[in-house]
Amino acid sequence: xxxIKFIRENPEDFDAALAKRGVEAVAQNILALDEQxxxxxxxxxxxxxxxxxxxxxxxKAKGQGDEDTAQALMAEVADLKSKLPGIEEEEREVSARxxxxxxxxxxxxxxxxxxxxxxxxxxxxxxxxxxRNFDFDPKDHSDIGPALGLDFETAAAMSxxxxxxxxxxxxxxxxxxxxxxxxQQTVENGFEECAPPVLVRDQAMFGTGQLPKFSEDSFHTxxxxxxxxTAEVSLTNSVxxxxxxxxxxxxxxxxxxxxxxxxxxxAGKDTKGLIRQHQFEKVEMVAITHPDxxxxxxxxxxxxxxxxxxxxxxxxxxxxxxxxxxxxTARKTYDLEVWLPGQNMYREISSVSTCGEYQxxxxxxxFRPEGEEKGTRFVHTLNGSGLxxxxxxxxxxxxYQQADGSVTIPSALLPYMxxxxxxxxx
Numbered sequence: 001x002x003x004i005k006f007i008r009e010n011p012e013d014f015d016a017a018l019a020k021r022g023v024e025a026v027a028q029n030i031l032a033l034d035e036q037x038x039x040x041x042x043x044x045x046x047x048x049x050x051x052x053x054x055x056x057x058x059x060k061a062k063g064q065g066d067e068d069t070a071q072a073l074m075a076e077v078a079d080l081k082s083k084l085p086g087i088e089e090e091e092r093e094v095s096a097r098x099x100x101x102x103x104x105x106x107x108x109x110x111x112x113x114x115x116x117x118x119x120x121x122x123x124x125x126x127x128x129x130x131x132r133n134f135d136f137d138p139k140d141h142s143d144i145g146p147a148l149g150l151d152f153e154t155a156a157a158m159s160x161x162x163x164x165x166x167x168x169x170x171x172x173x174x175x176x177x178x179x180x181x182x183x184q185q186t187v188e189n190g191f192e193e194c195a196p197p198v199l200v201r202d203q204a205m206f207g208t209g210q211l212p213k214f215s216e217d218s219f220h221t222x223x224x225x226x227x228x229x230t231a232e233v234s235l236t237n238s239v240x241x242x243x244x245x246x247x248x249x250x251x252x253x254x255x256x257x258x259x260x261x262x263x264x265x266x267a268g269k270d271t272k273g274l275i276r277q278h279q280f281e282k283v284e285m286v287a288i289t290h291p292d293x294x295x296x297x298x299x300x301x302x303x304x305x306x307x308x309x310x311x312x313x314x315x316x317x318x319x320x321x322x323x324x325x326x327x328x329t330a331r332k333t334y335d336l337e338v339w340l341p342g343q344n345m346y347r348e349i350s351s352v353s354t355c356g357e358y359q360x361x362x363x364x365x366x367f368r369p370e371g372e373e374k375g376t377r378f379v380h381t382l383n384g385s386g387l388x389x390x391x392x393x394x395x396x397x398x399x400y401q402q403a404d405g406s407v408t409i410p411s412a413l414l415p416y417m418x419x420x421x422x423x424x425x426x
Contacts, residue, residue: 208237248367359381365379
């Protein structure tokens with residue numbers, strides 16, 4: 001959500017920032033609705049004040065025996081009572097249109113975010129690790145996996161496309177990856193482990209920006225709940241409606257959860273394998289911070305995600321997303337892209353974003369600055385993958401594959417594998 005005061009004072013800057021995302025100028029429409037809403041509120045307040053004043057004057061007039069004045073005042077009060085509900089209804093409609101317009105707009109890009117419409121304008125910031133030189137032609141994970149227990153046919157029979165059924169040692173490997181990530185983010189990187197709900201109500205989805213614009217991207221139950229597309233929704237909303245003490249910041253949370261996405265609009269994309277699934281596991285990182293420290297926290301969280309890839313010795317590159325390729329709630333985003341030799345390309349495995357106060361305004365999440373008895377400020381929120389478990393499994397399968405179809409286990413995962421050091425094809 002956007003600060004209406006900022007738009008009033010900086011309409012041209014507001015439009016210029018949104019233009020970087022390809023959004024047409026909307027400030028004048030917003031300000032027209034804002035002016036109309038404020039004018040209606042003034043009429044309501046003035047009408048209510050006059051109604052109260054006239055009501056008191058009726059008794060005084062009657063007490064003085066001035067029946068004509070009393071009758072005139074009674075008529076005026078009756079007229080106000082009949083007109084005010086209509087004005088109040090009009091104000092509610094105008095305010096709803098204004099809030100709906102503001103709620104549908106994406107966040108403003110931060111300074112330094114490169115312009116551009118899509119991934120072609122993203123900027124490589126860093127690169128780590130050297131892709132392995134194979135003495136055979138490396139295979140795609142969807143070709144390696146079936147002999148190791150990756151079963152797409154069984155999943156498709158019961159659930160349809162974009163689901164997987166993992167069996168035996170490969171299921172153990174997926175569990176190991178998730179547990180390793182969770183341990184790394186809690187013990188090494190200082191995040192608090194959480195086990196949040198994966199079903200949430202409308203307000204939670206609105207708070208983190210999935211609603212109203214992106215409802216088609218998520219699954220909705222028949223009783224009004226949403227299946228979370230990421231634990232960002234649950235973790236960030238843990239401070240919804242709260243007024244925190246400044247001393248509580250930063251709050252760093254992490255969770256390993258199932259995530260669900262309808263993948264609306266992705267027909268024909270990554271239909272093969274584990275890259276784009278309706279149901280998947282992810283370790284999510286969320287930070288609630290003081291506005292002055294959110295930029296530093298963004299760098300810290302990105303390093304926390306990178307630490308997983310380094311520990312697993314998976315080559316990757318760090319990309320600064322352009323304005324047109326960022327998620328709607330983000331001010332600035334780094335994507336980490338892992339090298340997949342079977343596809344001969346880098347693919348996204350983590351996205352770490354700072355959202356400024358955009359989500360906090362939607363959730364009404366604030367803090368009270370230390371030493372101030374009155375006044376509050378909105379917190380800043382950040383979120384990121386640390387990492388996507390399924391895509392990390394893909395990266396391990398492809399980067400650690402052997403010519404005979406087996407897959408060696410990265411050393412960082414061996415303590416989680418119960419003595420298994422290699423996946424053998426069956």
